[in-house]
Amino acid sequence: MNLALSDEQEFLRDAAKGALARFKTVEAAREALEDPSRLPDLWSTVVEAGWTGLLISEERGGAGLEAFDAMLVLEECGKVLAPTPLLGLLPASYLLDRGGDEACRAVADGEARPTLVAARPPGDLEGGWTVEAASGLARAEAPRIAADGSVTGSAAWVLDAPQATHFVVVGTDQAGNGAASVVEASAATVQDATRYDATRALGHVSFDGAPGRRLDVDDGQLAAAWYLGQALLGAESLGTVQTCLTMSVQYAKERFTFGRAIGSYQSIKHEITEVLRKQENARSLAFYAGWAGQDKPEEFGLAASAFRSSAGHALDFASRSNINVHGGIGATWEHDAPLFFRRAQLNRRLLGGAHDATDRIAGELFAAQAAAAA
Amino acid sequence: MDLNDTPEQAAFRTNVRSWLEDNKADAPAASGDSGDTAWIDSRRAWQDKLAEAGLAGLTWPKEFGGQGLGPIEQVIVNQEIASAHVPGILDVIGIGMLGPCIIAHGTDEQKSRYLGPMLHGDEVWCQLFSEPAAGSDLAAVQTRAIENEDGSYAITGQKVWTTNAQFSSYGLILARTSPDKHKHKGLTMFIVPMEGEGITIRGLRQISGEAEFNEVFFDDFVVPAENVVGGVDNGWGTALTVLMYERLTIGLGSEGFGYRSDRFAEAVGQDEAAKSDPEVRQRLGDLAAELLAVRFTSYRTLTALSKGQIPGPESGLAKVTTVNAAIAAGELIADVVGPEALDEDSEWAYMISFLPGLKSAGGTEAILRNTIGERVLGLPPEPRLDKGIPFSELRAKEKEAVSA
Ligand SMILES: Cc1cc2nc3c(=O)[nH]c(=O)nc-3n(C[C@H](O)[C@H](O)[C@H](O)COP(=O)(O)OP(=O)(O)OC[C@H]3O[C@@H](n4cnc5c(N)ncnc54)[C@H](O)[C@@H]3O)c2cc1C
Numbered sequence: 001m002n003l004a005l006s007d008e009q010e011f012l013r014d015a016a017k018g019a020l021a022r023f024k025t026v027e028a029a030r031e032a033l034e035d036p037s038r039l040p041d042l043w044s045t046v047v048e049a050g051w052t053g054l055l056i057s058e059e060r061g062g063a064g065l066e067a068f069d070a071m072l073v074l075e076e077c078g079k080v081l082a083p084t085p086l087l088g089l090l091p092a093s094y095l096l097d098r099g100g101d102e103a104c105r106a107v108a109d110g111e112a113r114p115t116l117v118a119a120r121p122p123g124d125l126e127g128g129w130t131v132e133a134a135s136g137l138a139r140a141e142a143p144r145i146a147a148d149g150s151v152t153g154s155a156a157w158v159l160d161a162p163q164a165t166h167f168v169v170v171g172t173d174q175a176g177n178g179a180a181s182v183v184e185a186s187a188a189t190v191q192d193a194t195r196y197d198a199t200r201a202l203g204h205v206s207f208d209g210a211p212g213r214r215l216d217v218d219d220g221q222l223a224a225a226w227y228l229g230q231a232l233l234g235a236e237s238l239g240t241v242q243t244c245l246t247m248s249v250q251y252a253k254e255r256f257t258f259g260r261a262i263g264s265y266q267s268i269k270h271e272i273t274e275v276l277r278k279q280e281n282a283r284s285l286a287f288y289a290g291w292a293g294q295d296k297p298e299e300f301g302l303a304a305s306a307f308r309s310s311a312g313h314a315l316d317f318a319s320r321s322n323i324n325v326h327g328g329i330g331a332t333w334e335h336d337a338p339l340f341f342r343r344a345q346l347n348r349r350l351l352g353g354a355h356d357a358t359d360r361i362a363g364e365l366f367a368a369q370a371a372a373a374a
Numbered sequence: 375m376d377l378n379d380t381p382e383q384a385a386f387r388t389n390v391r392s393w394l395e396d397n398k399a400d401a402p403a404a405s406g407d408s409g410d411t412a413w414i415d416s417r418r419a420w421q422d423k424l425a426e427a428g429l430a431g432l433t434w435p436k437e438f439g440g441q442g443l444g445p446i447e448q449v450i451v452n453q454e455i456a457s458a459h460v461p462g463i464l465d466v467i468g469i470g471m472l473g474p475c476i477i478a479h480g481t482d483e484q485k486s487r488y489l490g491p492m493l494h495g496d497e498v499w500c501q502l503f504s505e506p507a508a509g510s511d512l513a514a515v516q517t518r519a520i521e522n523e524d525g526s527y528a529i530t531g532q533k534v535w536t537t538n539a540q541f542s543s544y545g546l547i548l549a550r551t552s553p554d555k556h557k558h559k560g561l562t563m564f565i566v567p568m569e570g571e572g573i574t575i576r577g578l579r580q581i582s583g584e585a586e587f588n589e590v591f592f593d594d595f596v597v598p599a600e601n602v603v604g605g606v607d608n609g610w611g612t613a614l615t616v617l618m619y620e621r622l623t624i625g626l627g628s629e630g631f632g633y634r635s636d637r638f639a640e641a642v643g644q645d646e647a648a649k650s651d652p653e654v655r656q657r658l659g660d661l662a663a664e665l666l667a668v669r670f671t672s673y674r675t676l677t678a679l680s681k682g683q684i685p686g687p688e689s690g691l692a693k694v695t696t697v698n699a700a701i702a703a704g705e706l707i708a709d710v711v712g713p714e715a716l717d718e719d720s721e722w723a724y725m726i727s728f729l730p731g732l733k734s735a736g737g738t739e740a741i742l743r744n745t746i747g748e749r750v751l752g753l754p755p756e757p758r759l760d761k762g763i764p765f766s767e768l769r770a771k772e773k774e775a776v777s778a
Contacts, residue, residue, distance in 0.1 A: 001376070001377060001673060001676050002375065003375055003670070003673050003677045004375075063535055066501035107685060124649075134388050156401045202529075243599040253752070253754065254752055261753075263753035264753065264754040265748075265756075266744070266756070269743065269744065269747040270747065270748060272753065273743040273746050273747045276746065278750060281664060281667035281695060283674075284667040284668070284669075284673075285670060287375065287670045287674065291375055295377065305659075309660070309663050310667060338396075355656060357659075358656050358659035358663070359655045359656065359659055361658070362656075362659045362662070365636060366643045366649055369636070369643050
């Protein structure tokens with residue numbers, strides 16, 4: 001029984017913190033709301049740090065690390081709202097690697113910048129593979145992938161779509177089974193959808209018989225790519241929660257009303273402790289997701305969904321609570337709190353939405369029960 | 375990150391499992407009424423058997439009959455006992471909290487007299503801390519211990535919510551020896567036998583209708599000076615040791631209560647309509663995530679303990695999470711099943727009735743949040759009106775405030 005980070009993992013985390021500290025990412029997040037060109041370009045940092053190849057095996061030019069290692073990096077990104085493409089890139093690189101694709105080395109070297117067009121795997125209630133719809137509660141059918149690899153269909157709110165060089169599209173083949181294909185960005189139509197949170201590059205993508213290269217991956221690996229996305233989004237959210245908590249605690253010690261620091265009032269103290277409780281629960285589930293990713297693949301779906309759901313709730317709560325604790329100033333652009341709130345608002349609705357991850361927990365538990373009974 | 379047993383732990387687990395396999399035919403029913411003497415006696419006998427086999431008091435030092443092992447081995451035993459569907463030890467309070475306090479603060483005579491019978495279930499123990507006017511504010515206990523001329527002490531006062539007092543042989547009691555000192559300074563811990571002249575134990579029924587805890591009245595109940603644990607007027611420090619072990623016992627033991635996501639999901643999943651109801655699924659998903667988190671929180675706690683570190687804030691808040699998630703599970707299951715879930719013979723009625731009290735037991739949610747907010751996050755404490763005043767004057771002030 002040992003959940004401690006290894007020396008290598010601590011190094012990876014500290015190196016990520018150090019690399020990101022060279023940029024004023026939070027300040028840039030505010031400026032970019034008015035002028036997107038003010039965002040620092042972190043791409044070369046991401047490449048130099050070796051993050052593009054984190055999940056690509058060593059024989060294909062990567063570092064051959066595990067989901068948990070990637071989560072450590074995303075957590076650091078989340079702390080400072082760093083605009084990196086990793087949420088879309090890492091799950092894409094995972095599928096490229098599992099499919100033994102020729103592009104792996106170029107991805108690891110930073111010559112290609114793929115992103116995942118993520119499709120949610122079938123659950124205990126719905127049979128098909130689905131993607132984000134542009135609006136509404138219903139999900140959209142995943143793109144169709146022909147035997148020759150060409151892709152037809154569309155998906156909304158695709159992470160890093162505006163800057164990606166390749167799309168790793170998860171969809172269905174003629175028989176309705178899961179399939180994946182690699183499509184060059186120039187063969188797709190991309191509509192920039194970066195809005196409420198300027199640090200989060202998004203796009204609506206459509207393919208009209210776009211030529212692509214089929215990836216030799218099975219349904220389990222396709223599902224794992226979805227859950228990897230959930231785990232990475234959870235990790236990034238967990239990082240953002242920590243910054244909100246630090247800001248709240250600091251202000252609660254400094255701000256005085258009626259002759260007392262506001263942190264001495266129980267309504268403030270207990271609200272902040274609730275952030276801590278939610279944060280620590282999410283952290284515990286990060287270990288679960290990381291451990292399952294590595295040693296218990298049959299539980300990865302449950303663990304990653306639980307982590308995403310819990311970290312999502314934590315961030316929803318923390319970003320609002322941070323504004324409450326700060327009073328009026330917390331609701332203005334004078335302060336950083338709104339930037340974290342914007343991030344939280346968007347995170348909650350990406351990759352299926354937090355409620356969908358919560359639903360998946362129930363689905364996975366019921367499925368495990370049915371499997372045990374069979 | 376590795377959740378696998380080391381080769382030694384795996385061998386240990388195998389031994390525990392095969393012992394349980396060989397002996398579980400002798401185990402009593404896992405649940406019963408705490409007023410049923412025959413059942414309690416069978417639980418004592420089972421604890422004795424576990425102790426003989428080295429499956430009780432794992433973390434106690436060998437010289438006191440324990441196994442000198444770590445918290446991980448304790449958790450392995452808990453897990454194996456749970457999966458064998460047999461009850462564990464009867465005296466969780468004694469072995470988990472009061473024994474360790476005696477080991478830390480007791481005299482050699484106390485250790486050799488009391489620890490063995492405690493371990494084997496021959497003498498069950500209870501925790502005589504709370505009083506009608508001292509629960510959260512434990513240092514406000516009013517039970518007096520007055521020194522007699524021969525050096526013995528006469529104890530007078532009332533304790534309440536004393537779990538297991540009805541079949542305990544001994545208790546650790548927190549009493550006031552010096553009312554003229556400040557609240558935290560004039561307290562002393564004593565060992566008291568639970569029978570004799572001047573002690574009355576009265577069952578207190580809980581929501582379920584069972585009386586698992588009691589009121590205990592002391593009226594000039596005499597104990598010898600050798601029963602003091604940890605020094606006269608040092609009782610607060612001694613009590614803190616018990617409270618520390620209490621948090622640890624609760625923190626690492628929640629799965630032992632059966633508060634597990636898979637168990638709750640199974641109950642909900644027996645209803646086909648519930649399985650596809652979006653609201654049921656959200657509620658189940660949320661509470662399952664909380665309970666899965668608690669499981670990994672306990673692994674984090676074990677990781678810290680096995681490295682000789684103090685567990686982080688996550689362990690203090692695990693109780694809040696566990697209790698609230700279990701309450702949510704009880705609500706959900708009863709919503710799905712309907713009123714039948716509340717019938718006495720339902721699997722869920724006891725849990726549903728027990729949980730509101732568990733919110734208070736071992737520290738209320740508000741108190742835990744105060745403690746964590748102040749100790750872990752460093753938030754400023756609330757202003758207090760009880761600092762720097764002798765306890766005797768403080769009581770007078772409180773009375774004034776109420777009558778004003
Ligand atoms: C099932 C069960 C078993 C128990 N077993 C034992 C046992 O074996 N031995 C034993 O000694 N005791 C036992 N207890 C007692 C338990 O420790 C106390 O109930 C608990 O500490 C709360 O104290 P109280 O009941 O006096 O509530 P109070 O302290 O009166 O609290 C009442 C309410 O006020 C709130 N409150 C109090 N102070 C503050 C504050 N500073 N800030 C904010 N809110 C505050 C509390 O959170 C609570 O909601 C048991 C209780 C239960 C329910």
